Amino acid sequence: MKRSFQGSRILKTGIAIFLTATICLWFNWPPVFAVITAIVSIEPTVRDSIKKGLVRFPASAIGSAFAVFFITLFGNAPITYTLAAVFTILVCYKLNLHAGLLVATLTSVAMVEVIHDHILVSFFIRLGTTTVGLLVSIAVNMLVFPPNYRTDILKSIQNISERAGTMLEHTFHTILFEGDANLQQDKEFVKRLTTEIRKTEKLIHYHRDDFSLYPWVRDREAELRMAERQLLFLHNLEFHLNALLRIPLHSIKWSPAERNIIMRAVAELADDLQHSNEYDHETHQQQLKIITDFFWEDSKAVSTSDAMHPILFPPEFKILYELITIYDLVDNFFDPNSVKAAREAVK
Numbered sequence: 001m002k003r004s005f006q007g008s009r010i011l012k013t014g015i016a017i018f019l020t021a022t023i024c025l026w027f028n029w030p031p032v033f034a035v036i037t038a039i040v041s042i043e044p045t046v047r048d049s050i051k052k053g054l055v056r057f058p059a060s061a062i063g064s065a066f067a068v069f070f071i072t073l074f075g076n077a078p079i080t081y082t083l084a085a086v087f088t089i090l091v092c093y094k095l096n097l098h099a100g101l102l103v104a105t106l107t108s109v110a111m112v113e114v115i116h117d118h119i120l121v122s123f124f125i126r127l128g129t130t131t132v133g134l135l136v137s138i139a140v141n142m143l144v145f146p147p148n149y150r151t152d153i154l155k156s157i158q159n160i161s162e163r164a165g166t167m168l169e170h171t172f173h174t175i176l177f178e179g180d181a182n183l184q185q186d187k188e189f190v191k192r193l194t195t196e197i198r199k200t201e202k203l204i205h206y207h208r209d210d211f212s213l214y215p216w217v218r219d220r221e222a223e224l225r226m227a228e229r230q231l232l233f234l235h236n237l238e239f240h241l242n243a244l245l246r247i248p249l250h251s252i253k254w255s256p257a258e259r260n261i262i263m264r265a266v267a268e269l270a271d272d273l274q275h276s277n278e279y280d281h282e283t284h285q286q287q288l289k290i291i292t293d294f295f296w297e298d299s300k301a302v303s304t305s306d307a308m309h310p311i312l313f314p315p316e317f318k319i320l321y322e323l324i325t326i327y328d329l330v331d332n333f334f335d336p337n338s339v340k341a342a343r344e345a346v347k
Contacts, residue, residue, distance in 0.1 A: 016041075038137045292324060
């Protein structure tokens, strides 16, 4: 069974906490500050852990310095907590150390409680514990279950493609045979599809983030580009599905036979999306020609009509245009080899 992203991250956080606490206790340092740093430093990518660690260390140093300074002036008093926290936040904000703001503020107020004497020594111990927490979290993130989102990306694209096929068929069935039926369910489908696409885009961003750190990411560059290309197609498909849902449907004049012809073409297209390994370019082109001929016949009927030309395109024209565009997207951007790779990846 494959580890989930969240499960791996939770396990890595636990390992980082254990190792950090063990090292601090071995040095006879209080582990609480180091553990806090380790917890917040387990990021989705190793690069993020390193980049934010370089911000969190100086931020924590600033927080510790303010704690020491105000303890020297006021001792353990309410004003000490307040000034240490406020000045830490102000300075970190001014220095653009936003990623370390939380850790720095927690360190600052927590130090007020635990420092009683040897203030300067306590300051350097805090820097040491922060360093331990950062280094351990980076090492654990890099070496224990290293981030590898390839399988998740390919599986997600495959699932989005199958959902898009189901959604396409359902939407056209509603448009062609249910007239002014409530399209709220279809709109919810599109929203969920958009959410899944955004999540997959984030996974691709994570995967690229560690591009220079791991050879298996560099070796899969062509596959990653294909995944990005496929995701672009799915994003465009989502846009055109959304456009279909905005077309007024009350005046569609197609006969039942014409609606069935369109529905058969849509069903073939949906099947391509749901079962990409069986994609047949020739069959795809034949169905596209049927719809394109249908589109030009409708266009000719509008242009040769004795009635005044409409100001707005008729709904039939818009529906066929969107369908032809989706067909073209499938033919140009959807490569079934990428989904084959996804199925191999999960074996």
